[in-house]
Amino acid sequence: MGNYENSENFENRKDTIAMKYLKKNKFVFLFFSLLILGMAGSILQKDIAFSSAENRYLTQFPTLTMTGLSDGSYMNAMERYLNDQFIGRNRWITLKTASEKTLFQKNVIEDVCIGTDSYLMNQYTYSEVDAAQITKNIDYLNGFQEKYDADVILVPSASEILTNRLMGSIDQIDFTSLLADAPITLSADTILSAHREEPIYYKTDHHWTLLGAYYVYEEFIQQLSHGSTSDSSVVGSIPSDQSASAPITSDASTPGVSPSGALAVPYDPLTVSTNFQGTVARKVGITNIWDHMEQQKSDTSFIVTYDYGNTVTDSLYVPNYLTKTDQYSYYLDGNHGVTQITNLSLSDSSPALPDAPSISQGRNTLPSEPGTGSSILIIKDSFANTFATLLCENYENVYLIDLRHYNGSIDTFIADNGIDQVLFLYSKINFMQDKNLSKLLR
Amino acid sequence: MLFSSIPFIFYFLPIVLVIYHFTDQIACKNCILLVSSLIFYAWGEPKYVFLLLGSVCVNYIFGFFIHRNRTVMIAAVLFNIILLVFFKYTAQFFPMLKAITLPLGISFYTFQSLSYLLDVYWGKVEFQRNWTSFSCYVTLFPQLIAGPIVRYHDIDAELQSRKSDFATGVPIFIIGLSEKVLLANNCGLMWENLLSRLSVPNLSIGVGTFWLSLIAYGFQIYFDFAGYSNMAIGLGRMFGFHFARNFDKPYSSRSITEFWTRWHISLSSWFKEYVYIPLGGNRQGMAKQLRNILIVWMLTGIWHGASFNFLLWGLYFGLLLMLEKLGLKRILAKMPEILQHLYTLFAILIGWVLFAFDSPSMLLTFYKGMFHLSALPQGLVDNTFWSLLQNNWMLLLICGILSTRLPDIDIVESFYRPCPDHISAETNQNRNYTKSSHGRNAINKVKSNVFLKNVLLDIFLLLCFLLSVAYIVDGSYNPFLYFRF
Numbered sequence: 002m003g004n005y006e007n008s009e010n011f012e013n014r015k016d017t018i019a020m021k022y023l024k025k026n027k028f029v030f031l032f033f034s035l036l037i038l039g040m041a042g043s044i045l046q047k048d049i050a051f052s053s054a055e056n057r058y059l060t061q062f063p064t065l066t067m068t069g070l071s072d073g074s075y076m077n078a079m080e081r082y083l084n085d086q087f088i089g090r091n092r093w094i095t096l097k098t099a100s101e102k103t104l105f106q107k108n109v110i111e112d113v114c115i116g117t118d119s120y121l122m123n124q125y126t127y128s129e130v131d132a133a134q135i136t137k138n139i140d141y142l143n144g145f146q147e148k149y150d151a152d153v154i155l156v157p158s159a160s161e162i163l164t165n166r167l168m169g170s171i172d173q174i175d176f177t178s179l180l181a182d183a184p185i186t187l188s189a190d191t192i193l194s195a196h197r198e199e200p201i202y203y204k205t206d207h208h209w210t211l212l213g214a215y216y217v218y219e220e221f222i223q224q225l226s227h228g229s230t231s232d233s234s235v236v237g238s239i240p241s242d243q244s245a246s247a248p249i250t251s252d253a254s255t256p257g258v259s260p261s262g263a264l265a266v267p268y269d270p271l272t273v274s275t276n277f278q279g280t281v282a283r284k285v286g287i288t289n290i291w292d293h294m295e296q297q298k299s300d301t302s303f304i305v306t307y308d309y310g311n312t313v314t315d316s317l318y319v320p321n322y323l324t325k326t327d328q329y330s331y332y333l334d335g336n337h338g339v340t341q342i343t344n345l346s347l348s349d350s351s352p353a354l355p356d357a358p359s360i361s362q363g364r365n366t367l368p369s370e371p372g373t374g375s376s377i378l379i380i381k382d383s384f385a386n387t388f389a390t391l392l393c394e395n396y397e398n399v400y401l402i403d404l405r406h407y408n409g410s411i412d413t414f415i416a417d418n419g420i421d422q423v424l425f426l427y428s429k430i431n432f433m434q435d436k437n438l439s440k441l442l443r
Numbered sequence: 444m445l446f447s448s449i450p451f452i453f454y455f456l457p458i459v460l461v462i463y464h465f466t467d468q469i470a471c472k473n474c475i476l477l478v479s480s481l482i483f484y485a486w487g488e489p490k491y492v493f494l495l496l497g498s499v500c501v502n503y504i505f506g507f508f509i510h511r512n513r514t515v516m517i518a519a520v521l522f523n524i525i526l527l528v529f530f531k532y533t534a535q536f537f538p539m540l541k542a543i544t545l546p547l548g549i550s551f552y553t554f555q556s557l558s559y560l561l562d563v564y565w566g567k568v569e570f571q572r573n574w575t576s577f578s579c580y581v582t583l584f585p586q587l588i589a590g591p592i593v594r595y596h597d598i599d600a601e602l603q604s605r606k607s608d609f610a611t612g613v614p615i616f617i618i619g620l621s622e623k624v625l626l627a628n629n630c631g632l633m634w635e636n637l638l639s640r641l642s643v644p645n646l647s648i649g650v651g652t653f654w655l656s657l658i659a660y661g662f663q664i665y666f667d668f669a670g671y672s673n674m675a676i677g678l679g680r681m682f683g684f685h686f687a688r689n690f691d692k693p694y695s696s697r698s699i700t701e702f703w704t705r706w707h708i709s710l711s712s713w714f715k716e717y718v719y720i721p722l723g724g725n726r727q728g729m730a731k732q733l734r735n736i737l738i739v740w741m742l743t744g745i746w747h748g749a750s751f752n753f754l755l756w757g758l759y760f761g762l763l764l765m766l767e768k769l770g771l772k773r774i775l776a777k778m779p780e781i782l783q784h785l786y787t788l789f790a791i792l793i794g795w796v797l798f799a800f801d802s803p804s805m806l807l808t809f810y811k812g813m814f815h816l817s818a819l820p821q822g823l824v825d826n827t828f829w830s831l832l833q834n835n836w837m838l839l840l841i842c843g844i845l846s847t848r849l850p851d852i853d854i855v856e857s858f859y860r861p862c863p864d865h866i867s868a869e870t871n872q873n874r875n876y877t878k879s880s881h882g883r884n885a886i887n888k889v890k891s892n893v894f895l896k897n898v899l900l901d902i903f904l905l906l907c908f909l910l911s912v913a914y915i916v917d918g919s920y921n922p923f924l925y926f927r928f
Contacts, residue, residue, distance in 0.1 A: 026609065026610055027901070028613070028614075028901045028904065028905075029609045029610065029613050031901075031905065032613050032617070032908070033457065033460075035908070036452065036453055036456065036457040037457055039449075039452075039453040039912075040453045040454055040457055043453065070489060071489050071490065072489070073487070073488075073489055076444075076486050076487070076489070079450070080444065080448060080449075080450050083449050083450045083453075083454060084448065084449045084450070084915070084916065084918060087449050087453070087916050090916060093912060093913040093916035093917060094913070094916065094917050096909065096910070096913040097910075097913040097914055097916075097917045100910050100913065100914075104837070104910075105629070105834075105835075105837045105838050106834075106836070106837040107834045107835075107837075108833060108834060109830070109834050111917075126636060126639060127636075127639040127640050127642070127643050127646070128635065128636070128639035132643055132644060169829065169830065169833045170826045170829040170830045170833065171826075171830050172636065172826065172827045172830035172831060
């Protein structure tokens, strides 16, 4: 016990020794300074409501309730709050990405593939999709497609098309087999694959660029003027070299169709932003890659009506967004339940075109020919926003419905607005994940 | 509250440390530890904190009467076993009692209480008069929810008198944190990837993918558990408690017998001390010894969770241990070392499958997939395999190297020894901090190289800490694996 006594004495002197020790051992001192700094900094820092980097709302200070305390939900909320509002949040994320890349030598970080030429692409894994939901969505879409004889375009993800820019193999879901039963009428895969060397996707965002949308738009219009839509076997066989002659082809396309509205407008881009950093780059905190954003130059006047006249404007674009993080919303103001684009130059000459009757072959009731006086409804996700800024050159009225923000009946909408043609345009991944597709058959 | 979380590292820990270190009396210090441990527990289990308190109080009273008193001992053991069985296993067998959820850490604190009671019964230690000290032992937050299981006689003295040891505590904590956040969580992502593929019907998965993911799972469990133990040990030292090492390079073992002396040491030594030896151990003939092994390993199995696969997992190891006792070990010893390692790793990996799946059909699917017997057309390696390998080779390499016994990179080992400048040689001997002379050599090497010790190590630890924080803030995958224990 003698030694024991000694350590008892030791005990009494301990605090001073502990303090001395802290001063002597610089690392321990550094460690505790970091803890205190982290705490103080986070407390003093003003809470952030929205993280534009991660594109989500950060957790706010939770309110204390008795039930929250007893079932633990208050504590969970508090933990999320402290984590979300920790000081220097974005810098930590950048540090993590740097470590994944340099320390762990990863090409795929947080399901973002680092490609050649600074391309960043989302990799979609099986944990993000649910086989039952996909089957359901395909059923809804089949019902919808048959009911309205709709055109269906599903836009592939960048990682499916830009395989030439991937470093090594990626571990992605098999889109083709999962969507084998989807009634796709125009294969965007075929069209986009032919142009994979061109900037058809953003480097930093998951969307396609205006150019990517343009190639599909061009093919879409061309098919309509041939009157050969809604037959997937025909679509599959589209010669890809035809669309390869791209941006300036429109005058080379079918001579038989005369009305200006039935021709794809030539690709004529105007760069509106050179510092776009999209969702994919922000997700992993990569900040040294920038994208350009283009819009189509056009002399046509439009009236854009959002959500039944809630907002009416004469521009397809909202320049405000170019100074914000979410620049993609420049096109048609992001996501609205219902958007109507009226083409004034087409609506002036209201009488129907002389050749209008000739094109309804292959379709039951709806005239499919784009042109003066016709209306198209697009059931869409955000990929359609660029597409629609092109398509509105050819239709008097383009209606866009975003099912996430629209709860009415599609049937009534079509009847009320005299819709001639229906298009379903989604990115594949959104189509697989969307839980709102039952609304298609309302 | 996970140790590997912002609220714990940047709020709870510094606040408790500051209050703790500005009090003088040991009684006050124990009191502060008790209160903060209860807050820590209530944060995750606001209702069951009362169960914990109840269990502590009853066991405290048992402690007064248990010395050499067989009746009280049986009553006390029964009380604890019934408590554990009721909360851990009833919901499994009686589905209508689903409302009974498993209280966090009940297996750990019940075992610690039992350790105290039996130590007092056998007269190894005096009973603890001081309620705060006893409660402090059971509820001490560093080891409360995920171990290590501290035996009472190991820290009896430190409950009265102890000295904070930051010099080794902080580094061990940081190393544990990085093992959990940087290694285990990343390995866990590989495993999760396989699970999500397995849940898709009719998806063909290559043999290589099964094996690679299983190896990743093995690393995940090891680094997660060892990391958690190291964090607990590091935290313990910051408050002056010295818990024994819980994991000692288990994957470098040459037999399953050796593996279980290196894996979750606190649990296997608990079972050895409080079940195996009281049952007669190996002193009453081979037949009894085999019976004892079987009992201990069944219990070890179901200690890990209330479902049949954990029982199978325990029996599987019990069986292997019996085989090794009966002669397999002697045969192995004659084989080249590499074969001994391969046999051990193979047996462990096969065991992890049992540990991972509680549904028989998944188990079967997995084993079939591993041995190219899957009903679906199956290649040896597929795209997923290459992708996993390309993105994780460095991770797996680091994990692999850290699982070996190469002494020069074993940084953890160097901190399992007190800093020689400030702890006197006698206390050092008394408390028997270091057991292996091997470890001592490793440190002396580090110590002799002043530059490495002072600068490189500090930079390394700082980097580990900052990176861990970055991974935590990012909200990456950060699971708590012991909610079934």
